[in-house]
Amino acid sequence: MDDTGHLDTTFCPPGVCVLTAGGMAAIASIALWGKGASAIMRRLFSASVPDCGHLAHGTLKDGQTVIDSIVAACEQDECFVLHCHGNPLLVEHIVTLCRHCGATLRTAESFWTAQLNASCRTPIEAEAKLAMAGAATLEAVELLAAQITGGLSGWAAQWIECKSIDINRLRKESDDIRQRSQPARYLIDGVRIALVGPPNSGKSTLLNRLAAEEAAIVSDVAGTTRDWISTTCRIGPLRAEVIDTAGLNDTLAAANSLDRAAQKTALKTLKTCDLVLNIQDCTQPHTRPLPCNTGACLTVFTKSDLWAEKDVFTPTSQHPWVLLSALTGDGLDPLNSAILAALKVDSMDPQQPVCFTQRQHRHLSLIGQAQTLHAAKAELDQLSRW
Template identity: 40%
Template structure:
């Protein structure tokens, strides 16, 4: 096998994992054009030229072997987007071909960061905002991120610098603390949050999860302790994207030395509760609240 080394070239799959109609592979670097010329043959008889905005139709070859028919978008003299068929095997073959021609393989996030940093006008906050925007789980989250560059943290930081001689450190500290407090809420809107359903056995946790998810994700029976492994489902309650987790019922009586499975379920429930953003305590309305085990409430 051949292997060529260039000074600087990177490749990344920019579309999601799995089978799809089309996958996009981004190539970036001062030698990107040279590599494209080695692996790509355009359709027709026109000579291969790279002009910004041009879309090229042709075939990717590995030597004499045809890999796939593709289109290549020329985003600049050093930036190209290969649009190939979405079969993961084809995508992997193209990526390995580019690697053998000297490309360093990156994740989509790493590639996006390199592309943004290459823009001289992009500040660190703008770069971080663009990277975060790709991960936002809600429309409201993308709007929050979009504001950061022009009217959010960037604007606030510029204001501090412009008034550095007349503003006190206490004022800056107070404003920074306020931003941090708001950012905790913003993070939940942007990235989504985890809501754990917990409570005594047979209190209706699985029924509530199925209702909120809009479909049956958890098995529901009248038998105590039906749920032992945790069950996840996703739902949207504006402005949040919630990951709901149905856990084994908190039951001190089940945590007996001889009950290995129950002990493991109780331990896992405790671990999930520690990591939750929101804990929803589900109780049976037919049972007086006074009868709720103090040991259960103390664990929440």
């Protein structure tokens, strides 16, 4: 970045990337930037290459062949965004053309990162804006926006301005921020939730109920689900990928190698999820506990519509539990609340400082371990200043 706050494009080699999402669209945008970008434009573009801050309409040519009619925008010196028609084949052709002229294929993220680094006042602001582009829900966007105006930025600024720093308090607050940041990651990235339990307990029925569609096959034959199925749904402020797995049962596993393999996959899935829902049929004896000592777990007793004396239902569960009927939908709201509580998302205040990149996490961790005030201040500076 130069001292005018602009992205310094005049020294990096030319790069090209597609800024818009893949697939068919009316319009696509391609960025071409770096030393030599305007020379590439002069070679490919029929009209005069626009000056900084201007647009030009013209055609893109491969030799004598017209490829597309485009609008070229000069964002700054040696930095162009080409708005072309959205056919993916056309987009690929234009990118290939730029590469033949010497541009290297880059990621859209690298372009946005460079742009944001140049236009944002602090690294936290740039990181928040980049994360907003991929945030899973609007609540996550709100949380990230709050980190720019207050949140983590405000926390760091207040300590930097502080005349007499209490190092122990600074260290503790820094550790607290790291501890409470996992729920923020859930909001920003979304969560993976596995439905695990014995055959016929109602896992697939619950998946379909959460997804509000018939994503998984339901039947009263034990062992219906073999390969896992996933669907994406919304749980409060979270985007959740819910994964249905094969029912866990030793008899089935012993009798059939396919069931054995399916159950092995179910146990593997369980380890890669943020939350495991242990699905148990409330009318059946509570079967073996799940081997889910990796992370959050919630026991869900299904088929409450078949339970004659709901009021005196007193299960034994080592985890928090809910009782519901996936068939009628009764008990779904308490399930959603219990999921948010298990992931500690329910108590999140978006204004509270949280960290959401590995860089921030690293600096906070070093502040937490700092032996001297000087070292802590240096980390605070690196956390929140360019």
